[in-house]
Structure formats: C-alpha cells, structure tokens
Amino acid sequence: MGLVYIDDIKPGMVLEKNLVCPNGRFLLSAGAVFEVKHLKIARSWGITEAYIEGVDKKTLDDAAESEYPQEILDIAEQAQRNRFSNVDHHVPVMQEIYRLDKLHIAKQLATGKLTKEDALSEIKMDRPETPEGLNKNNISAKWLIDKEVGLASFPDIYYKINEVLNSPKSSASHMADVVEKDTSLSAKLLKIVNSAFYSFPSRIDSIRRAITIIGTKELATLAVGVSAIEAFKGIPAELTNMKLFLRHSIACGVFARLLGTYLDGVSTERLFVSGLLHDVGRLVIFRSLPDHSAYSLYASISENRPLCDVEREIFGFEHAEVGSALMEKWKFPTKLVRNVRFHHADVAVELEPSIINIADCLSIAFGSPISKSNIVPSINFKIWESMKLSPSVIQPIVNQSKRQIDEIEDVFFLVK
Missing domain, CATH: 1.10.3210 (Hypothetical protein af1432)
Known part of the structure; x- marks a missing residue:
C-alpha cells in the first residue's frame, strides 16, 4: 500500500486508511472501494491524496511513463x-x-x-x-x-471605486453604478466572472449580479488588476x-x-x-x-x-x-x-x-x-x-x- 495522488486514483481502487478532509471531516472508511462519485466528492473537499491498497506512487509514476x-x-x-x-x-x-x-x-x-x-x-x-x-x-x-510621466496617474475609475469602498454609506448598488459606467471594464469583468475561473453553474449577465455573488471588495480587486494592465x-x-x-x-x-x-x-x-x-x-x-x-x-x-x-x-x-x-x-x-x-x-x-x-x-x-x-x-x-x-x-x-x-x-x- 502507499500514498497515491488523487488524479492517479481510479474507480475500483480500495482505500487503505480512512479518508479525511483537510478540515477533519470524515468522508470514507478504510476498505471502501472508490467510485467515480467518491473521487468527485474528494476533489470538491480539497483532498489531493489517499492511502490505497496494493499500489504506491512510484509504481503509478512508472506506469504513466511506460505509456510512451x-x-x-x-x-x-x-x-x-x-x-x-x-x-x-x-x-x-x-x-x-x-x-x-x-x-x-x-x-x-x-x-x-x-x-x-x-x-x-x-x-x-x-x-x-x-x-x-x-x-x-x-x-x-x-x-x-x-x-x-505617462504612468504618473492611474485611470480615474480606480479612484472612484476606492471612494465607494471607503465610504460607510456606500452599497453594492453604488459600486455597480461606478463600474457599469466603464463599458470596456464591465465587459472584461463579466467575461472573467463567466469563465472557468469561477465556473458558476449559470450565466451572470450584469455587474450587479456579479457583485452579489462574488462580493464588492472581490470585484473591486479584479477591476484594479484589469485597469492596471490596460x-x-x-x-x-x-x-x-x-x-x-x-x-x-x-x-x-x-x-x-x-x-x-x-x-x-x-x-x-x-x-x-x-x-x-x-x-x-x-x-x-x-x-x-x-x-x-x-x-x-x-x-x-x-x-x-x-x-x-x-x-x-x-x-x-x-x-x-x-x-x-x-x-x-x-x-x-x-x-x-x-x-x-x-x-x-x-x-x-x-x-x-x-x-x-x-x-x-x-x-x-x-x-x-x-x-x-x-x-x-x-x-x-x-x-x-x-x-x-x-x-x-x-x-x-x-x-x-x-x-x-x-x-x-x-x-x-x-x-x-
């Protein structure tokens, strides 16, 4: 038996030791036979390795190379x-x-x-x-x-975003109003939010919805990065x-x-x-x-x-x-x-x-x-x-x- 990385575990392999999440949550007991659903659940909980009966990492690494x-x-x-x-x-x-x-x-x-x-x-x-x-x-x-001199000042949009973030009276709606006025920035942010970067199950079609889901500060941080590269x-x-x-x-x-x-x-x-x-x-x-x-x-x-x-x-x-x-x-x-x-x-x-x-x-x-x-x-x-x-x-x-x-x-x- 040995420690095997999650991407090398295949359905049918038998767990040698209890499978426990990084936060201590128990998932599977020793002796359990891995199924596809177990691998999906393990990945979703951040598990990257497990002890498997009858195989070890070196054996699997050698097998991977032997394919070529x-x-x-x-x-x-x-x-x-x-x-x-x-x-x-x-x-x-x-x-x-x-x-x-x-x-x-x-x-x-x-x-x-x-x-x-x-x-x-x-x-x-x-x-x-x-x-x-x-x-x-x-x-x-x-x-x-x-x-x-050309880099002396940052685009105005950043300062407007910062002003909203630092104002105790501001809301997510105020942030959306600021970002939506920059159509190019809005388009880029929505494309990022709808990409594999987040992998949300349904399409997000507005900055307001994006702020609701990922948060005001988080979207503001993304906006800063996109604007700086521009x-x-x-x-x-x-x-x-x-x-x-x-x-x-x-x-x-x-x-x-x-x-x-x-x-x-x-x-x-x-x-x-x-x-x-x-x-x-x-x-x-x-x-x-x-x-x-x-x-x-x-x-x-x-x-x-x-x-x-x-x-x-x-x-x-x-x-x-x-x-x-x-x-x-x-x-x-x-x-x-x-x-x-x-x-x-x-x-x-x-x-x-x-x-x-x-x-x-x-x-x-x-x-x-x-x-x-x-x-x-x-x-x-x-x-x-x-x-x-x-x-x-x-x-x-x-x-x-x-x-x-x-x-x-x-x-x-x-x-x-």
Whole structure:
C-alpha cells in the first residue's frame, strides 16, 4: 500500500486508511472501494491524496511513463535539461513539477502537437550593443516611476471605486453604478466572472449580479488588476512581445489563485491580481531604459541566470521593486504592493508573496510555450514548507489552469 495522488486514483481502487478532509471531516472508511462519485466528492473537499491498497506512487509514476516510447521520454528529458538546470531537485515539489512537465512534453510529442525541433529549440536573441554604464547612485526604482510621466496617474475609475469602498454609506448598488459606467471594464469583468475561473453553474449577465455573488471588495480587486494592465497596452512591439508577457502574467495569477484555494486566510482575487501585476516593473523598465532592458534580458538568457539578479547588477534594483513603487504611487492596497515587492524573496516573508513566488515558477513551467530557454526557477525549500501543502496539489492545479488561462487571455485580446 502507499500514498497515491488523487488524479492517479481510479474507480475500483480500495482505500487503505480512512479518508479525511483537510478540515477533519470524515468522508470514507478504510476498505471502501472508490467510485467515480467518491473521487468527485474528494476533489470538491480539497483532498489531493489517499492511502490505497496494493499500489504506491512510484509504481503509478512508472506506469504513466511506460505509456510512451523511450525515444520520446529521452527527447522530453533533453528538453528539460536546460529548463530545469537552476532547480533544486531535493525540494519535493520541484520533483513533482519536473515529473509532470516530462509527461506533458511526452504527450505533446506523442500526439504531434509538439515537434522534436520545437521541444529542443532555444530563443535566438542577437547580442545587443552593450549600453553605457548607469550611475547606480543616481537612479532608483522611484526615479524610474517619476521619470515615466505617462504612468504618473492611474485611470480615474480606480479612484472612484476606492471612494465607494471607503465610504460607510456606500452599497453594492453604488459600486455597480461606478463600474457599469466603464463599458470596456464591465465587459472584461463579466467575461472573467463567466469563465472557468469561477465556473458558476449559470450565466451572470450584469455587474450587479456579479457583485452579489462574488462580493464588492472581490470585484473591486479584479477591476484594479484589469485597469492596471490596460495602462500598459501601448508598449511598442519592438520592446517586448506583449501577448507572451500577458499570458505569463495571467498564468501566474491563475496559479496563485488556485494555490490559494488550498489555504486559509488569503484572498483568492487579490492573489490573482498580484500574479497578474507581479512583473509590471519590467514594463516600466522597458519603457524607461529600453537598451539596458534588452541587454539585461540577453544576459539572463545567455548566462542562464535569473533576470532579477542581472537587473540588480545593471540597475542596482530589480523589477519587483519598480512594480511595487509604481503601485505605491497609484495608492494600491498595501497587501497588493507587498505581494509584488517580495515575490522574488528567497525566504518566506509572508504567505501571499510566497504564493506568488511559487505561482511564478508554475507559470514558467506550465503556462508558456515549451522552449529550452524557459528557465524554470527553483522553489525554495523553506518557502514551500511554509505553505504546509503536499506536492499532490500541483497536478490538480495544473489540470485546472489551462482553460482558465486561455479564457482570461481572451478577455484582454478579444474584448474591447
């Protein structure tokens, strides 16, 4: 017998130990035979693993790999070699991410959705001219924000929303009145609320109804995130591929929210928006110092080093500091600011920034096109330990993520 992850449990398997929910609620007794309905109920209660008679995780992992020819598995491992070169494989959650990524690549190869050439491809980036050195004593994250006149103020809608939130006389109806006046924002919010992100059983056709169901503060938080991303829509294509940048940001937000569903004391909407905005500092650097930004990106890829480390060498600060400085200037809530500011911290500063740190790793591993140049950052052992989660949560999260990422991506590129 052994501990088996929920996505590997099949109908007919026999429970070795009592099945108990994370909150202590008893579900099934030892000796029970799993049925489809039991698996659905277990997932709905947040159960991600169970002890099963006659099988263990390693046996099932080996069986999963045996479905593919060795040649395909070898190509998958070759594709992973560079991507996972900075990873600490002693961290249990990184072992699970590596395993799932290998199976994902193998499946893509076996079904023809990915060619060997694409799996082993690298981003070809011409070496840019080395820019003039910066005097680190004369620049700072705050200096960059002050320099960008176009980012000096946030869209008026945010301040109107904030005014309603902070007024003791305001109601859900007042919030709806404010949001509905911005037709583009309203359309985007309704598309998110009606997507797999929430998976409500029936369609929600008005902002008022959305507020009633998910809450005034929750919808306001989503509105802030959507509006902030809109402020960067004019970034020139030669500076960055905005579509890929936004997909990574959306993926980080989705993974952060899904992780948050397994934890107490967090706001899943705030986690989504924090993930969505975690890299806005990079966009500010693109706009303000395009040559230095291009060189830092080239150095990160060619030297196989985290971008934030290269930025600290070149600028004296990194994009998380710039992003949080911008959010402070826009008077964003403190928790949102701190989630962005500390998402690259290598220690568990606070719970929510640590969640963004892990979500960033997952979004690079699973949320973007497969490439050898998508260097997966390692999750620090202490950060993962602070979550008090089993690595078994990763597979259900990855399984749920793709549809949510795709549908929210459509919000920004299809809804005007």
